[in-house]
Amino acid sequence: MSTNTTHRIVVLGAGYTGMLAAVRLARRTRKRDVRITLVNPAERFTERLRLHQVAAGQELADHNIPAILDGSGVEFVQGWATAIDTEQRRVQVDGARTLPYDELIYALGSSTDTGLVPGAADHAWTLNDPRLAHRFAQRLAEVGAAGGTVAVCGGGLTGLEAAAEIAEQHPGLTVTLISTGEPGAMMGDKARVYLTKALDRLGIVRVLGRAIVKVLPDAVEIAGGELIPADLTLWTTGVRVSPLAAEAGIDTDARGLIVVDSTLRSVSHPEIYAVGDAAAVRQAWGQIHGTCQSGLPTAAYAADAIARRLRGKTVRPFRFGYFHQPVSLGRTDAVIQFTKADDTPGRFHLTGRAAVLYKESVSSTPPFTFKMSKRMTVSVQLSKGGKATRAA
Missing domain, CATH: 3.50.50.60 (FAD/NAD(P)-binding domain)
Structure with a gap:
């Protein structure tokens, strides 16, 4: 651990999870001597939930990452994270710049294989x-x-x-x-x-x-x-993750996901938190699969857990349950399957215009959530799984 009195936190990746983790953590630690740096290759926030609309020829709103971060105190570094030195606790960006960290939030999402x-x-x-x-x-x-x-x-x-x-x-x-x-x-x-x-x-x-x-x-x-x-x-089939964690000697599973404990810390390097698609998160009912629905709660939890530990408070285990499977069917139709905690089908579903409005609210919420999270604590979790997770 560095003797520097400033507590340095680096967040890798400014997708849905990295953005929320950085902004939420900045607000939760605003009265402490904490420096948060967010690293991402591009300045534009990518709405992965909507890229099928782009592919079909539609234009989306331009969400600029530095603009979203404005006023939060988070420093933005544009570039690719190319290596992690877990011994010295440093991240290399574009093979040249070095960012030291006391804690690291690993939010490098997945891509199609x-x-x-x-x-x-x-x-x-x-x-x-x-x-x-x-x-x-x-x-x-x-x-x-x-x-x-x-x-x-x-x-x-x-x-x-x-x-x-x-x-x-x-x-x-x-x-x-x-x-x-x-x-x-x-x-x-x-x-x-x-x-x-x-x-x-x-x-x-x-x-x-x-x-x-x-x-x-x-x-x-x-x-x-x-x-x-x-x-x-x-x-659109098959998933791969960044090899950066495995190359750094961080414990990963067969798919390259960082193996985490019940508080989303790496089992081999507890100063590293993994969230979203990058983390192998298990609950009593099974392992979470990568979606925005599960990713945002992991990001919010990691931010809150770091803030609580910095204040000397205990951290309860992460709990999550799925709530829905929203599917758009063009701009005028959709179907929403509500689910049990383990993502198996529940009794209810929604279709037609009501489902379109529901799906649109799901897709449009994250950028708004990032901006609101600079001012208040925003809930991003629809279900903690109830009895299905309390057994863990």
Whole structure:
């Protein structure tokens, strides 16, 4: 630990979790000698929840990170974190600048993995970067004008939302959703039936139950040798995380997620907190999977836990339960499956216009939450899991 009297906290990543952790922690420690530095490659905050809209050709609001941080006291450093020296407690940025830390919040989120299938990295597009999403939208407009074909690979929430958005915005296109599983398999029967009818209404072709074996420049090859024509291929399946933690010798699981204790501290380096997609967080009902719904609570908890420990107070274990699965189906339709704590389907679901308004409130809330968190403590957790987590 440094002999410097200023307590230095570095936050890596300014996605949903990193932004909230930095702003909330700054407010919680504003009366203490604490210096918080937020590191991110870009100045613009990326709304990952909305990148399927960008890919379909829509423009989003421009949320500038320094502007959001203004007045919070958080220092913003633009650049890539390239190495962590856990012995000296230093982070290298762009291989040149060094940032010392007493505590580190590791909030480097995940991205879509195009290394799983031959040709995906060379011929498929992803929703990892807003700049690529804009370029995809430009190509999509050209393909749409020619009445071409688009293949969306992956039937998870991202794939469903992207396929629906593209089909609605470009009705002249043939949109094919390719998935090894049934779309909406995580939902209850009624919500899944509604989802299926919406995909039918939008004219989305489904190729289900067969693995993708190769991505070609103008087609997707599936098991059995069949070629699905595709002037554009959008890849939404598979997840990879930054190798930075593992390279630094921090304990990670098989997927590269930082293994944390019940208070989200690294089990090998307790001065490091991991949040969101970067953390292997277990509850009594199982391991949390990376979503904004679970990520924001981990960020808020980590900020609060650091602040409490700096004041010499005890910290209770992190508790979380899922509450909903919100899925947009274009701009005029949506389906919301409410869930149990372990993310299995609950009794209720919401559809149509009410679901659209609900989904929009979910997607639009984070930037507002960051700004409000500079002034007050904002609740970001819909469920702590109840009995399902108290057993831990």
